[in-house]
Amino acid sequence: MGGGDTVSSMVLELRRGTLVMLVLSQLREPAYGYALVKTLADHGIPIEANTLYPLMRRLESQGLLTSEWDNGGSKPRKYYRTTDEGLRVLREVEDQWHVLCGGVNALLRAGEEADGPAGVESHEQAPNAKKAGNGEGKERNDGTR
Amino acid sequence: MAHDNDLIERYLYAVTRHLPAGQRADVADELRTLISDMLDERCGTLPPTAKDVRVVLTELGTPGEMVRKYTDGEGKCLIGQPYYSQYLFVLKIVLACTTGGIAVAGVLSLASGTSGGVLIEGLGWLGTLVTALAFAFSFVTVLFAVFSHKGVEVEVMGSLDDLPPVPRETKASTRGDAVAGIVFSVVFAAVFLLFPDVLNALSHRGDGVPFNPFDVEAIRASAWVIIAWTLLCVAGESFKLVEGRYSMRLLAVALVVDVVAAALVVFWLSNYQIIDGQALVGALESTGDDVGGTVRWVLVNVQVAFCGLVLLALAIDAIDATVRTLKARHS
Numbered sequence: 162m163g164g165g166d167t168v169s170s171m172v173l174e175l176r177r178g179t180l181v182m183l184v185l186s187q188l189r190e191p192a193y194g195y196a197l198v199k200t201l202a203d204h205g206i207p208i209e210a211n212t213l214y215p216l217m218r219r220l221e222s223q224g225l226l227t228s229e230w231d232n233g234g235s236k237p238r239k240y241y242r243t244t245d246e247g248l249r250v251l252r253e254v255e256d257q258w259h260v261l262c263g264g265v266n267a268l269l270r271a272g273e274e275a276d277g278p279a280g281v282e283s284h285e286q287a288p289n290a291k292k293a294g295n296g297e298g299k300e301r302n303d304g305t306r
Numbered sequence: 307m308a309h310d311n312d313l314i315e316r317y318l319y320a321v322t323r324h325l326p327a328g329q330r331a332d333v334a335d336e337l338r339t340l341i342s343d344m345l346d347e348r349c350g351t352l353p354p355t356a357k358d359v360r361v362v363l364t365e366l367g368t369p370g371e372m373v374r375k376y377t378d379g380e381g382k383c384l385i386g387q388p389y390y391s392q393y394l395f396v397l398k399i400v401l402a403c404t405t406g407g408i409a410v411a412g413v414l415s416l417a418s419g420t421s422g423g424v425l426i427e428g429l430g431w432l433g434t435l436v437t438a439l440a441f442a443f444s445f446v447t448v449l450f451a452v453f454s455h456k457g458v459e460v461e462v463m464g465s466l467d468d469l470p471p472v473p474r475e476t477k478a479s480t481r482g483d484a485v486a487g488i489v490f491s492v493v494f495a496a497v498f499l500l501f502p503d504v505l506n507a508l509s510h511r512g513d514g515v516p517f518n519p520f521d522v523e524a525i526r527a528s529a530w531v532i533i534a535w536t537l538l539c540v541a542g543e544s545f546k547l548v549e550g551r552y553s554m555r556l557l558a559v560a561l562v563v564d565v566v567a568a569a570l571v572v573f574w575l576s577n578y579q580i581i582d583g584q585a586l587v588g589a590l591e592s593t594g595d596d597v598g599g600t601v602r603w604v605l606v607n608v609q610v611a612f613c614g615l616v617l618l619a620l621a622i623d624a625i626d627a628t629v630r631t632l633k634a635r636h637s
Contacts, residue, residue, distance in 0.1 A: 210340055214340065
């Protein structure tokens with residue numbers, strides 16, 4: 162149980178670290194909060210609404226997102242969109258993300274090889290999120306969308 | 307359904323009332339649509355029941371949780387680290403000293419027989435203790451809350467050049483001095499403020515007859531000066547503790563505290579007749595000995611002499627703080 166909790170908490174930390182980048186990238190096209198919750202969940206990244214909504218508001222106050230109310234539909238909806246500044250930040254963060262992923266993957270692979278053939282076999286699936294215990298199964302670990 | 311709407315509106319109100327006024331309506335509108343979307347997803351075309359509303363709100367999180375996420379914990383803590391550990395430290399000292407001072411004075415009061423019945427005196431003592439502890443707790447808490455929120459930066463570590471030197475001797479740390487200062491201030495205040503009768507009860511003339519060198523009424527009338535002095539000293543010493551080393555900033559605070567303390571003492575002793583110098587002379591001469599020139603002058607003008615002594619002590623403290631600061635800068 163303790164081990165399971167540790168894994169869940171580490172996976173949560175990893176997910177949290179990528180959340181801002183994902184939000185900025187997904188809001189290139191305007192979307193409202195709940196739609197984004199659904200999109201992320203469909204890609205195996207379940208984020209609670211009570212985390213995403215405050216985050217979008219914070220990013221807006223930082224000038225990385227902008228928002229607009231649409232009262233034309235069945236219910237009023239607040240649409241968020243990434244600003245030019247947000248896109249600039251996103252590009253830089255994405256570059257760093259690819260560098261980070263490359264380095265992390267290389268180090269993990271080197272660690273597996275050092276474990277020997279048996280270790281490689283038993284750890285072959287390790288980077289896969291399925292093994293990490295989040296049960297989503299569709300996450301990719303190379304940082305690409 | 308009206309009931310369900312009430313629950314949603316009450317939920318939204320519980321969340322938004324803790325947010326900045328300018329954001330409340332916007333956040334409420336956004337969350338209202340979110341809750342509606344979540345209900346639509348859960349119930350489809352069916353109208354949501356009260357239970358559905360409860361499930362969705364539970365899924366969304368408690369209002370407290372929502373507020374925490376929206377405010378991100380900013381400014382929501384009264385005394386944050388690194389102040390909190392210093393706060394606990396000072397609080398322990400002040401509470402212990404207050405208890406100790408009042409306990410000692412209470413025992414002396416009982417032993418010297420200035421009190422009435424033991425039970426009445428005990429109850430009065432307990433009431434005094436509780437009041438004093440509550441006051442001490444409030445003061446230290448407010449003091450450190452101000453330190454924490456008004457940007458008294460504890461760590462002077464903006465750049466590598468600002469790193470404090472490793473103390474070469476234990477004296478370089480302000481901790482011991484600060485603790486001693488706080489202990490003295492609190493005990494002094496506890497005895498003077500709460501049990502001025504004890505001071506008289508302990509005084510006996512040379513021939514053994516009790517007399518009253520202290521004017522209890524004057525002490526009580528000038529209680530605010532003693533309180534102001536104590537608060538000033540505890541605040542100054544707490545800052546010393548928080549700063550942790552003899553810096554220029556600490557020197558400035560120490561000098562200001564010394565000057566204000568000196569002003570308070572001069573004001574106190576020149577406006578209130580606390581000690582009866584003539585009674586002291588009479589007490590010494592009660593055995594038949596004649597009190598000579600200088601000693602007599604000192605006793606008759608005991609307040610002036612005491613005032614001079616305190617000013618001298620404050621001056622020494624100011625010089626000591628300056629020397630320590632300069633030494634710390636050059637070490």
